[in-house]
Amino acid sequence: MIYKSCLILMCCLCFAMGISAQQNQLQQDDQSAQHISAYIKNCFNTADEFMDAEQYDSAQIWLNKIHALLPVKNISLDNYFLLTRQAEVYYYNNLQQLGLQESRRGLAMAEALNDSILLADSYNFIGLFFMNIDSAAQSVKVFNKGLRFTKQPPNPKQYISLSKPHHLHGNLAEAYFKLGHFDSASYHYYLSLQKAAAINWHRGIAVAHSGLGDVFFALHSIDSALMHYTEGANTAIASNDIDVALICYGGMAKCFHAMQQYSSVLTNLDAGFDLLTRQPNINRFYALVFLNTAIDIYTTEKELHRLVAALELKSKIGKENIDDNNRQLQTILNASMQNEKRILTLQVSEAERKQELANTRLILALIGFTFLAIGFLVYRYFQNQKLAVSKIRQKISQDLHDDIGASLSSLQIYGAIAEKTLTEDPDKAMKMIKKISDQSKQVMENMNDIVWSMKPHAMATVSLEAKIKNYGVELLSDKNILLHYHIAAGIEHHLKDMIARKNILLIIKEAMNNIAKYSKATEAYLELSVINGNCILNITDNGVGFNRTTITPGNGLMNMERRALELKGKLSIESTAGQGTIIRSIFPV
Structure with a gap:
């Protein structure tokens, strides 16, 4: 009897200890979650x-x-x-x-x-x-x-700004102001002013006054524009929103200049320059807007001494912009690629983990469950497909990373040249800045194309047909080349593979670039269809053509042929001097 009582008591103690341990674990998990949540909030702040x-x-x-x-x-x-x-x-x-x-x-x-x-x-x-x-x-x-x-x-407390x-x-x-719809612009600026005033948001009030000043100035209602610019400046100064105040000083100077009150013009411009001197970290975009206003006025009034000082300050801010943008752009793009690579790595790891689990199940199924073994083989097939897709994406991500790395190196070189020649040879510096802009745009376009090709066709916000039409019309219309196209209905359902989508798009873009640069054509034709399980791509133009036996093939032609081979197809180029060019490509769907 004593033995049984002791045994029951021990069981009760073990059960109580188990419950206590479970409660302690739950408390620890809850404390850990709270700690992580607090850390994340601090990171956001x-x-x-x-x-x-x-x-x-x-x-x-x-x-x-x-x-x-x-x-x-x-x-x-x-x-x-x-x-x-x-x-x-x-x-x-x-x-x-x-x-x-x-x-x-x-x-x-x-x-x-x-x-x-x-x-x-x-x-x-x-x-x-x-x-x-x-x-x-x-x-x-x-x-x-x-x-x-x-x-x-106010919003609920769990929301940040x-x-x-x-x-x-x-x-x-x-947006309405940019479209020239000044009545709609003023209406919504007034609503913005009311909404900001209702919550006592001084920066919003100052920005709304500045916007109203722009609208009335555009309507040549100088007195109303001056009133709003003045209200905006006073509010911004009181709330220490120096960048908005700077814009308002520029607006006030424009108004006084229109009213031919030049002493007041100088007073407001001097106030703006005083802000730039006292606040060296002021928003550079607002600073450049103000300086452009000052430069226009000084040029009109032939204030050479003041004009030189304004141009020097603008040049200094422009140089700082180039340096900071290069540094920040490289950091941000690298971080973006690291995050993308981390996501892809997690997908590959998840696929590999599932593959290991699939192998374990296969071993267990082979012990005696034939039906499960067959089912598992099907499951394993689909897992391998997912793993293959993840690895393809990882390869594309690496290619993108390499492309950006090379482009960033070029941008750094152009930036360094621009910095060295900014004072001695401004024209050369501007050419370098133009190259930086063009190459940045090309990097963004390449990144956009590769990201688009990685998405499943059902999830893509832009279809292959739309990308082809938009690119072709935008590129060729500048050269007065009329583009005709015929893209078979339902082509997206046949081109689901990301490698196929990427290579087809790049072949077409390369061909369009060649037509725009060299053909001197007036019309171009593009046909994309699926016949008997094969994808057919024909691109023709009525341009000057060329003799392939007398030219050295460039990277563009070789890239098109290489991409066709990657699609397990072939590409032919037929051209005769004076009779246009025909590019034909065929590959299995």
Whole structure:
């Protein structure tokens, strides 16, 4: 009896200890989660501080810390905040296509969370990127969508800083201003002013006054423009928003210049230069806008001494912009590639882990379950397909990384030459800056093409047909070449392989470039179809043609032939001097 009582007591003690241990583990897990959440919030705050100081490469470092902690495919507020902060870094470094891509991912996450606050924020970012890629009309539609969801603060405490109603109204007003719709612009600037005043947001109030000043100046209502510029400057100075105050001083100087009150012009320009002297870290974009205004006025009034000083300051800020942009762009692009590589590595690791699990199941199935063995072989096949796709993506990612690395080296060289010759040979420096701009655009276009080819065709926001049409029309219309095209319906369903999509697009782009550069044609024809299981691509032009026996093939022709071979097909080029060129390619679907 005593033995049984002791045994029961021991069992009870063990059960109680087990429950206690489980509770302790749950408490430890909860404390760990709270610690990680607090650390992530601190990382966001630090990143925001660096962005406020225009140190976007440092902000990217803190965003990378968050990238390393958050689950890649998780739908949460933190993941949304990370997407939008990353988009903001791209925005301020003129990486518009990358930023638009991140903003669209943010919109998809906001829709999944069914969160109106996040939806308004997403549409605001997408509208900004459209406006900065010269699609102001498209941005108007997007901003209006965002206004359907936006609401005034305060937001719940778990939200960090997000777009507010006055941001959306102000950005919509700017889009209307760019389109020349001044009545709509002033209407939304007034709404932005009201919304900002309702929450006592002084920067928003100052920006709205500045925008209204621009509208009234464009309408030649100088008195109204001066009033708003003055209100904006006073509000900005009181809230220490020096960059906005600087823009308003420039606007006031324009108004006084239009009113031929030159002493007041100089007073306001001197006030702006005083701000630039006292605040050396002022936003360079606003500084350059102010300096351009001052330079125009000094040139008109033949104030040579003041003009030289303004030009020297503009040159200095321009040089600082080049240096900082090169440094920050390299850091941000490297970080972006590291994050992409990390995601792909996780996919490969996950696929390999599943492969190991599949092998274990195969061994167990072979013991006696024939049916399971057959089913498992099918499962293993699909896992191998996923692993192959992940490795292909990793290869494309590495190719992209190498391409960007080479381009960044060239950008650094051009930047160094521009820096050395900026004073001695400004024309040469401008040529180097033009090369930096052109090569940056080419890097972005190449990155966009490869990212597009990596997406499954069902998830791509732009179809192959649309990319071909947009590229061809934009490139050839500048050369007065009329493009005719026939792309078979449903071609996307036949071209699902990412390697095929990439190579077809690059063959077509190379051919279009050659037509634009060398053909002197007036018309070009493109046909893409699927016949008897083969993809047929024909590109012709009515240009001057060439004799292949008398020219040395360049990289372009060899690249097209190499890409056709990579598709297990062939490519032929038929051309006769004076009779145009025909490019034919055929490969199995």
